[in-house]
Amino acid sequence: MTDIIKKHVDRRGVIKGGMASILATGIMPSILTSPAYAADYLNAPTGKTVTLGFNVPQSGAYADEGADELRGYQLAVEHLNGGGDGGMLNTMTPKSLKGNGILGRKVEFVTGDTQTKSDAARASAKRMIEKDGAIMITGGSSSGVAIATQSLCQEAGVIFMAGLTHSNDTTGKDKRANGFRHFFNAYMSGAALAPVLEKAYGKERKAYHLTADYTWGWTQEASIAQATEAIGWKTVKKVRTPLGAGDFSQYITPVLNSGADVLVLNHYGKDMVNSLTQAVQFGLRDKQVNGKDFVIVVPLYSRLMAQGAGKNVEGIFGSTNWHWSLKDAGSQAFVKSFGQKYGFPPSQAAHTVYCQTLLYADACERAGTHNPCGVAEALEGFKFSGMGNGDTLYRAADHQCFKDVLVVEGNDKSTSKFDLLKVVQVVPAKQVTYAPDNPMFKGGELGKCNPGKA
Secondary structure: OOHHHHHOEOOOOOEOOOHHHHHOOOOOHHHHHOHHHOOOOOOOOOOOEEEEEEEEOOOOOOHHHHHHHHHHHHHHHHHHOOOOOOHHHHOOEOOOOOOOOEOOEEEEEEEEEOOOOHHHHHHHHHHHHHOOOOOEEEEOOOHHHHHHHHHHHHHHOOEEEEOOOOOHHHHOOOOOOOEEEOOOOHHHHHHHHHHHHHHHHOOOOEEEEEEEOOHHHHHHHHHHHHHHHOOOOEEEEEEEEOOOOOOOHHHHHHHHHOOOOEEEEEOOHHHHHHHHHHHHHOOHHHOEEOOEEOEEEOOEOOHHHHHHHHHHHEOOEEEEOOOOOOOOHHHHHHHHHHHHHHOOOOOHHHHHHHHHHHHHHHHHHHHOOOOHHHHHHHHOOEEEEOOOOOOEEEOOOOOEEEOOEEEEEEOOOOOOOOOOEEEEEEEOHHHHOOOOOOHHHOOOOOOOOOOOOO
């Protein structure tokens, strides 16, 4: 390898900045025979196509989110292959994608059903990697599933582009070098929500938490409790509930005599729809406690959840990663493309997986390879915009995206089932950014990228 070429190859043997950096030196394309581009990684594509694995909940408590994720993935593949109107390929910046697949290969995909269960998710991801030759796995609407799949991808040697996962642990104690998260996390929800809750309800409040009993619920509960206690609220009690419980009446009844004047529902998907609906049916929103109107908080919202809960969401605050009503060019381009294809606006689940697919593809283009270690280096520290959340950083230290977060409120003047939430504040990224060694994220090491075995 020439001295000039060595200057452009990183410690992993991958060309920095992709092919463009080499061509700028005047070196001829014979560099393609360099060891830097050797097919020494798992599932290296050799034909005219490249296969991605979409692993989503097609059954279980988060199936609605999974269905919309699949829609987002299919739209991303269409745009990558040059179909449709291009969507965010027209707004993303900087961008190396050309609409001719990834590195000139047509994008194909296989799917799996996580069943919202970690074991099932690992099994389907393993099948896609070993039998279908998937070069990248993405998806999930449960943090337990995401963490399990991320670990499998690290062991196997492929990139995992996490879908909808909100637990602090995904890019905290369970972070992995082969895993990347675009979605925001529980800490960010707390940091964004607390000032809004203080302004709306004051400093002297007593909160009762009902919490999904797995990694996401635990970190969501801890994050919201920490953030609200910092503004003066007291946490009365924390009660864990099983995922997919369905009937939450036994958990809601004790709230009535607890002395709490706030109920925090650390639930997601159909669990949130059921627990919120039952809380309203129990009359909690009509009560007065401690001389105050009783209030309910849903820390993590989605349009799909609001649609399931209907008018029960009116006036209830929460946070969300993205909303289809945003007016920036990237959001509107995505909403237009998605709406034309499916006939209704996309959810945050569809948005984040669409972005993840494009971000992976773009990283491959910039790295000039599908080698996981080259892709990882291209994503680490990558700054981009035009994808719906303002200026965004994929932080190298933990592979977490930092971007604007939305505080939303149940809309009491909705005109359709799609505008049940309204954005009340766009919280800038700097307000929700934390140090990599924040206590809520300590305990794990990113480790080294694994390219797998060819």
